[in-house]
Amino acid sequence: MQRSRGWASGWNAARIAVAALILVAVGTQLSSSVAEALARGRDVATVIANFLSFFTILSNVSSAIMIAWLGVRFFSRGRRREVDPPALATALALVSTYMIVTGVVYNMLLRGIPLQPETVPWTNKIMHVWGPLFLLLDVLLGPTRRRLPWSAAFAAAIFPIVWIVYTLLRAPLITNPTTGVPYWYPYPFLDPNTGGWGSVAVYIVVIAVAIVALAVGVVAIGRARGIRMPIDPTPATRPVH
Template sequence: MRSAFLLIRIAGALAVVAAVVGQLSLSIGYWTSTGVRDLATSITNFFSFFTIQSNVIGAVSLTIGAVLLARSVLPDPGWYAVLRACATTYLVTTGIVYNLLLRGIELPQGSTLPWSNEVLHVVVPIVLLVDWLFAPGRRRVGWGAVGVIVVYPIVWAASTMLRGPFVYNDALHRQGWYPYPFLDPANFANGYGTVLLYVLGIAALIGAVGVGAIAVSRSRQRRIAPSS
């Protein structure tokens, strides 16, 4: 099993790199051909998507995990157990939100690369979930890790909403850029009120997934030494 998950982790990390590079290359070509005002800002916007950032976190987690398995470091160090819980939570949330709210909706990254889209929103979330459930070395994670898990999404949401009004939207030819339609107050009659409801709903989902991930680690029949 150790060898199998070593290969799965390597393949998962490489899939993230290929999908991100593939989509970015296509998007840069699209932006160049359509004459966007500021290519650097468009690239910054690309890396502002929660999907991209959570997949990068997932790739880092899988890469570190592959190294630990290759070196037979079992169980997971405490810090890595928390990182795995974070990565799993973010990617599972990404998969749920995309497939419930965003599938079929054109997002403002330019032209979408279909296979990359599926890798980032379906394949990698499944890989992280399977890795969390079945990979060797997972240890019991303390409930305090929930606080660590929610820090990044809170910072991401706050920075996104603060930055949004100051960024020009080339796709819509107006001021105000947000990575997802449900974050753009211009899309709703109630403006920021509706956006806040979406943010709170997704925050609750992240918290629930995080609690679930930790509960799985704590309910395992053959537990590894606790990290807290």
């Protein structure tokens, strides 16, 4: 589906605005977490490292950088409705998938968990609800999406696998700065001390399958509505013999 230049301009302006809002939310929450750590005498370096180890934070920051990049690129190139370059298109599809997963997992598994005292409620909404919703809308409505090969969907599993391995290796080495227990897991469903390794394995498999399935959906939508740029009507100049 072709979109007008006005539509593309409006959507890319929205990308920049949402990216700024996400980054402000992340920064505000980090400041609140550090302030709480200082007030309670917790190890600030550990608190910051833990904060940056949440899949939510990583997906929000990466998606904000990506949509801001695309928005700035659009305006810096004279608002030309060019199809996204392959590398940027692939990265956008991946971060879109991760943000949608963040929204789904939060609303299905984590919404009922009481917020920590340092959690700023509006930042929680931005990172878990409104940010993921915008990235979903970007998949459905965003201009200049490129048609990607199906292999891009399977590449979406790489980062979550690396993150899970990192999380499970690091967790037993970290003392929880809030409770003092000798481990720290970012999410309850990854903690074997709660439900055992069998439960953790089931959650990992289900989430991995869901990520690939969502990535397939993102790529499928992109292939269905990938923009074909109009052909330049100016006839090519033939060489004179």
